[in-house]
Amino acid sequence: MKKIFTFCLLILALSKVKAQSTADYIAEHAEHAQKLMREHELPASIILAVAIHESAAGKSKIAQHLNNHFGIKGPNSNTEIRSAYRDYPDADSSYNHFVAFLHSRTYFDVLFDKFDQYDYKNWARGIQRGGYAASRTWAAQVIALINKYELYEYDERPDDYLEEVLPAVEVVTKSSPSVKKKSSASKKTYFVKKGDNLNRIAERNGTTSALLMKKNNLKSALLQPGQKLNL
Structure with a gap:
């Protein structure tokens, strides 16, 4: 009977993970992403899109077992899985550390002075250039997520905001x-x-x-x- 009960709990837990959509994930974390945006002037859209990309919208193993939503490596004390990624007490702590991590690296920290909280495209490209991910298409994928889910709506852009136009090609x-x-x-x-x-x-x-x-x-x-x- 105990084994059956444990199996039922496992099935219920897996069904909850599967049931959470990307829209659910955004709704759950958007408020904290905006809080960080207002404190650090980093686009909420970037915070959310990177988290969605790196954690599969909260469905990855490291998100489920380690509360790690940004793929940041480090020590962990988890006994359920073996992983090179660090653990956090909760998702908000992972979000907080992502911003702190960007501030702690010179090649990312300069972006805070260079771009404002509305310029998500240049933020994505700048984070990629800094070596956050090995994939050459990482920034394009993050930008695509922002556009697909209209995450820029969380950036509190002024109505008359104009994106920077890239220099013309000769x-x-x-x-x-x-x-x-x-x-x-x-x-x-x-x-x-x-x-x-x-x-x-x-x-x-x-x-x-x-x-x-x-x-x-x-x-x-x-x-x-x-x-x-x-x-």
């Missing part, structure tokens, strides 16, 4: 191999974050505060969080 014409043509110049905007100042923004973008003031018709160098600047 094209050499057949008739004149030595002449290169470019399409129209790329446009770039920036939304001011808490703690920003005009000089810092100018230095990061290879310009001067005077030029930024002129370009944006600013009468004062004082900035407000959320203010849009043309760079």
Whole structure:
């Protein structure tokens, strides 16, 4: 009788894991992802998409047994499975450590200054360039998840937010191999974050505060969080 009871509990547990959809997973973790976004100015969409990708939306073994949703390696004290991945007391702790991990590595930490909380595409590419995953298609897969489940809706983007347009590719014409043509110049905007100042923004973008003031018709160098600047 005891064996039958244990078997029934196992079947029930497996059915619950199977029943959880990606939408269920997002609903369960979106609030905490947004909390981290507001504290660290990292897109909630990136946090959720990386977790979905690395944990199979909470269905992977390391998510189920170790509460590890981001595939971060380290010691664990779990006796149910043998794994090179670290364990956490709960899912929120795994989410917290993912952000702390990015801050702890110089090649990831620079992204916090370079990109805002709305620029999920450049965040994904930057994390991939930093070596977070070996796959060359990792960033594209994360971006695809964000678009498929519309995770950018959790990023609290301003209504007038414009994504950065990548620089145009130079094209050499057949008739004149030595002449290169470019399409129209790329446009770039920036939304001011808490703690920003005009000089810092100018230095990061290879310009001067005077030029930024002129370009944006600013009468004062004082900035407000959320203010849009043309760079």
